[in-house]
Amino acid sequence: MSDSYSVDLVIPCYQEEDALPQTLPIILDYMRAVLNRENIAAQSFRILLVDDGSEDRTWEIIVGLTKANPEVCGVKLSRNCGHQNAMLAGLSSSAADVVITMDVDLQDDIEAIADMLLEYQRGSDLVLGVRDDRASDTAFKRTTANSYYRLLSLMGVPAVENHADYRLMSRRALVALLAHNETNLFLRGLIPKIGFKTTLIPYLRKAREHGTTKYTLRKMLRLALDGITSFSVVPLRAISALGILIFIVSLFASAWVFATAILLPDRVVPGWASTALPTFFLGGVQLLALGVIGEYIGKIYLETKRRPRFFVEESILK
Template identity: 55%
Template sequence: MNKQYLLDVVIPCYCEEETIPHTVPELINFLNTCIKSSEFGMQSFRLILVDDGSKDRTWSIIKDFTEKLPVKGIKLSRNYGHQSAMLAGLTIADADVVLTIDADLQDDISTIGEMLKAYQEGVDLALGVRSSRGNDSVIKKSTAIGYYKLMRAMGVNIIEDHADFRLMSRRSLDVLLAHQEVNLFLRGVIPSIGFPTKIIHYERQDREFGETKYTLRKMLGLAINGITSFSVVPLRFVAFTGAAFSFAAFVGVFWVIIVRVFFYGDVVPGWASIALPILFLGGVQLFSLGIVGEYIGKIYLEVKKRPRFVIEATTND
């Protein structure tokens, strides 16, 4: 017999006034179809739309939806970022099963049926993974591949081509919410929870409405946050680099002595080339300090224990 359960769907929204009027009805129609099917065991569902400090009509549209549809709206006091907005929705979710999906519906909603079946089979985490990156530009595709390789090389347990399209059981969500980090990298934390997990491949769709708000700056910030939240390899790299250049400098001392003793007449006093290694070593030092500073900055944020988000308003269910 199928398990009976309630479903919450968390959808972060940032300036999505063109998108959510299409997204919400499409999702609701699909989930209503799932309720009618006995194979899923879903009793009811609710969409949790999180307005991440939008500057357009997103919040007013969300409020309109809550008056006639199974939708709950959450308005954050400012733009906290995609991951924090998703976490805000997850803290509000109280259903047996929680699904997270982006507002643009580039994630194929038909895959939700497979995720629900996986839950019936005893899976706690059903992770949507893109089958290919055929629609991405060459630059985006190559940088994504390089990033995942770098993360794995640093020992981070991350699922390649898995973003934020996933299903979580109640117990896995409770474990996630027990994490108290300010800089919570969901794409790395969730796969590392350790409960029964299933990878579900799907074809990512083209965006039909609106424009992406995920700029290059935001992607780089997420990448840096992922690396520094899960790995100390960059700090070890700094230590090994310092040791390597110290050894090179030690060898250089002998080279200077040899040149001074045996080739003094052929050497121009005050080598201009000395400036080059000085500049190079200075650059390495600044780069190393930058890496160390990134970790110190994270310690600074964690120690202050400031809220990861502030909810300004909510709507009634």
């Protein structure tokens, strides 16, 4: 690492006309103050705002901010490509020695940025912000998030618990990340697999004060599914194990039926249950198996097309 370095902050924005005018001045003031600290060797910074196909005045506000502030740049995507792709678009546009990704709502404690930069100066290539607790979440979100991280762990997915997208990456870590050409992105799983020196920074996540969250339950479920199917074949193996188990149970059930019919013919009661229930059960298992297999085949289908993950409609870079 050189004695001085440049920093880019990549911030995806989607329908953030309410939050941007409130939060960006706070980020600017903080970064200007950080660069004046004696223990921080960073010499310059930029803020890369990525408009992820917003339908409100987000891009208009970004353009105004770039004109008023020399440190602010903007990238506009041609359509809504999703949070992960918007973040990747900003990362691809960065030319700095260090890049930090964060959300525009300032729920992630901005004070952790100084600690991240210090860890970079000590030799870390990846500095991951990890939430101290989930007190700011609803009980439902807290429960489902904790359950999801446990599920990822069971399936061998390399995700850091309570780490979202608040992180610092060195230039070589960023180059390694951009070498992945996957269509189905799950950055929270890809980044820990890079393998360079990693440090975790705990921080307190705050409640959102400006605007409303754009991460709906549907989007969270989609991200969760991508995390599992992009890194783990455990669901496919679980289907195989279930098939073997059903086969073994069927053998025992068949033996019991034949033994009863031969040894105790008068106790055999004809009925539809012995026919209908196994049919329903096996039919449900088959549909479940086809659904899981279809999800993986769909992923393969999308990957083989090699379609671009995003298109940049307009950019204001300095």
